[in-house]
Amino acid sequence: MHWSHAPVYWRAMSETPRSILQRVFGYHSFRGEQEAIIDTLLQGDDALVLMPTGGGKSLCYQIPALLRAGTAIVISPLISLMQDQVDALHELGVAAAVLNSSRSQSEQAATEQALLDGELDLLYMAPERLTRPRTLALLHRSPIALFAIDEAHCVSQWGHDFRSDYLELERLAGEFPQVPRVALTATAEPQTRAEIARRLHLDQARHFISSFDRPNIRYRITRKDKTRQQLLALLRREHPGDAGIVYCLSRNKVEATAAWLQQQGLDALPYHAGLPAEQRRQTQQRFLYEDGIIIVATIAFGMGIDKPDVRFVAHLDLPKSIEGYYQETGRAGRDGEPATAWLAYGLEDVIKLRQMLEGSGGSEEHKRRERLRLDAMLGLCELTACRRQALLQYFGEHDAPERCDNCDACLHPAPTRDATEDVRKALSCVYRTGQRFGVNHVIDVLRGGDTTKIRQFNHQNLSTWGIGRHLSTRAWRSIFRQLVARGLLRVDPEGFGALHLTEACRPVLRGEENIRLREDVTEKVSGRPRREASTLAEADQPLWQALRGLRKRLAERDGVPPYAIFNDHTLREMVASRPLHEPDLLRITGVGETKLARFGSDFLELIREFEYPDVESTS
Numbered sequence: 202m203h204w205s206h207a208p209v210y211w212r213a214m215s216e217t218p219r220s221i222l223q224r225v226f227g228y229h230s231f232r233g234e235q236e237a238i239i240d241t242l243l244q245g246d247d248a249l250v251l252m253p254t255g256g257g258k259s260l261c262y263q264i265p266a267l268l269r270a271g272t273a274i275v276i277s278p279l280i281s282l283m284q285d286q287v288d289a290l291h292e293l294g295v296a297a298a299v300l301n302s303s304r305s306q307s308e309q310a311a312t313e314q315a316l317l318d319g320e321l322d323l324l325y326m327a328p329e330r331l332t333r334p335r336t337l338a339l340l341h342r343s344p345i346a347l348f349a350i351d352e353a354h355c356v357s358q359w360g361h362d363f364r365s366d367y368l369e370l371e372r373l374a375g376e377f378p379q380v381p382r383v384a385l386t387a388t389a390e391p392q393t394r395a396e397i398a399r400r401l402h403l404d405q406a407r408h409f410i411s412s413f414d415r416p417n418i419r420y421r422i423t424r425k426d427k428t429r430q431q432l433l434a435l436l437r438r439e440h441p442g443d444a445g446i447v448y449c450l451s452r453n454k455v456e457a458t459a460a461w462l463q464q465q466g467l468d469a470l471p472y473h474a475g476l477p478a479e480q481r482r483q484t485q486q487r488f489l490y491e492d493g494i495i496i497v498a499t500i501a502f503g504m505g506i507d508k509p510d511v512r513f514v515a516h517l518d519l520p521k522s523i524e525g526y527y528q529e530t531g532r533a534g535r536d537g538e539p540a541t542a543w544l545a546y547g548l549e550d551v552i553k554l555r556q557m558l559e560g561s562g563g564s565e566e567h568k569r570r571e572r573l574r575l576d577a578m579l580g581l582c583e584l585t586a587c588r589r590q591a592l593l594q595y596f597g598e599h600d601a602p603e604r605c606d607n608c609d610a611c612l613h614p615a616p617t618r619d620a621t622e623d624v625r626k627a628l629s630c631v632y633r634t635g636q637r638f639g640v641n642h643v644i645d646v647l648r649g650g651d652t653t654k655i656r657q658f659n660h661q662n663l664s665t666w667g668i669g670r671h672l673s674t675r676a677w678r679s680i681f682r683q684l685v686a687r688g689l690l691r692v693d694p695e696g697f698g699a700l701h702l703t704e705a706c707r708p709v710l711r712g713e714e715n716i717r718l719r720e721d722v723t724e725k726v727s728g729r730p731r732r733e734a735s736t737l738a739e740a741d742q743p744l745w746q747a748l749r750g751l752r753k754r755l756a757e758r759d760g761v762p763p764y765a766i767f768n769d770h771t772l773r774e775m776v777a778s779r780p781l782h783e784p785d786l787l788r789i790t791g792v793g794e795t796k797l798a799r800f801g802s803d804f805l806e807l808i809r810e811f812e813y814p815d816v817e818s819t820s
């Protein structure tokens with residue numbers, strides 16, 4: 202087995218967290234609170250860690266696992282994720298293993314023996330496995346360095362990811378009082394944090410709370426206008442050859458969109474819960490192991506996929522809440538490299554979601570909460586100020602700067618105008634037509650149309666007929682969208698999308714309040730994510746592609762995803778500094794001693810060929 206001959210030379214007494222960071226992981230400095238968390242565990246104390254996705258939670262227990270005597274037990278909810286982590290650790294030369302029932306009896310027995318013998322640095326397992334009497338007995342006979350409880354929000358009964366097996370983990374405190382425990386999560390809410398501490402008996406734990414900002418993600422929200430073409434432009438111009446996820450609300454739309462992207466020559470695959478399990482498994486596998494696959498999916502896709510180099514997440518339908526939006530967009534750019542979160546939404550989305558919500562079963566209290574969530578999401582969409590600041594504020598971070606310079610609102614501020622006059626016209630037209638019609642008809646009346654419906658109801662005789670000819674249908678739709686989003690108009694769930702005035706209209710109709718609306722401008726796709734692959738100088742492209750090719754071959758040889766060899770950031774540093782000798786290569790982020798030994802000569806040779814293309818032919 203892999204780990205049995207993993208090098209163990211770094212466990213000399215003189216090792217420190219920093220030297221391990223450098224030698225094993227090839228990184229030069231700790232991020233955020235990593236070092237303080239590691240020190241806490243090394244001192245034998247407990248910790249509760251909140252860090253955003255991609256913040257670098259794993260190192261917080263992996264480094265103590267290498268420094269403390271015994272094996273670190275890592276508890277994680279998803280078997281597929283555990284295997285990915287273990288594979289990545291093997292590439293670093295770390296002795297890690299998984300204990301789960303999908304393995305053969307003899308493999309499991311060998312892993313257990315290795316644990317008893319103290320040969321493992323890390324052992325991953327699911328909570329239900331851990332709390333079996335047999336496993337607990339085994340752990341009592343083995344040297345244990347620490348317990349790391351990943352995705353710790355799974356203990357929260359209020360969260361979406363509740364797992365009853367996680368509740369059983371409370372036993373660890375009593376059964377292993379001497380062993381330090383660390384609980385980690387990317388879920389921000391303070392209630393969840395309190396619940397984790399309570400349920401896992403982490404009363405003495407130090408709390409480490411990081412900002413939830415994802416500075417490398419560029420947030421962009423745009424109005425729908427031939428959505429498929431907009432998406433295609435984004436993929437072709439800004440993300441050629443990149444891996445990403447496109448989210449749609451319905452299964453039909455997932456399949457249609459994937460098929461259309463394939464016709465455009467893109468590597469797009471559909472994913473939703475209605476597809477056969479085997480097809481879903483293969484799709485996930487290709488996404489992880491091949492470069493540049495695009496997954497078109499319902500939100501069923503993403504949970505349990507820990508691919509660090511997802512370069513974009515695109516939403517073709519409006520998410521129901523900011524929580525959902527942030528979780529889904531958070532799957533982009535875990536590796537810290539530039540990534541795009543792009544959302545296109547339109548009037549129909551707003552109407553559809555409002556109708557779904559009002560028409561859903563569920564208590565009034567539930568509906569009220571969902572309404573607030575949707576309103577917050579719409580507010581984010583219609584915002585003219587920095588999106589990031591609004592997102593962070595929503596999650597309780599009130600000290601974010603006013604501008605981030607990495608969202609569409611900061612980069613291309615939308616012009617606003619005083620639209621009070623037009624808003625009054627729109628509202629009175631809804632009123633005059635009896636609050637019984639949907640937006641299309643109301644706009645027809647405003648623009649002085651001559652449709653069957655208008656004649657049927659004699660709406661050409663209304664005082665509001667034709668008072669809105671100065672604006673295009675599209676401009677009116679933009680106004681109505683913003684009015685619904687701001688709650689001046691309500692969509693009747695039963696009446697086929699009929700618009701109703703709300704209390705909030707009164708001051709506007711009475712002339713007591715002015716309304717500023719944003720002008721919808723066509724999105725500028727100019728702002729490219731910073732430092733992305735396609736912004737490499739033209740001259741660097743061949744080397745970049747060659748390095749990716751080499752990485753792919755090595756990944757196939759080892760049966761691991763390409764990023765487990767070296768991630769994009771590491772390859773990009775190689776392109777920039779073109780190392781020719783081992784010491785130069787070691788200076789690159791992500792190159793530690795094991796990877797140097799394993800892959801160094803292949804990469805150096807390739808770079809030398811690029812730097813001195815003639816050497817071979819002349820010698």
Ligand code: ADP
Nearest residue numbers: 228230231232254255256257258259260535536
């Ligand atoms: P999380 O579990 O918090 O989502 P990970 O532990 O998977 O995040 O880390 C995200 C990425 O950041 C990984 O590719 C990891 O190797 C990298 N990383 C973590 N810490 C550092 C560091 N100190 N320097 C450079 N890269 C780091």
Ligand code: ZN
Nearest residue numbers: 587605608611
């Ligand atoms: Zn901003």
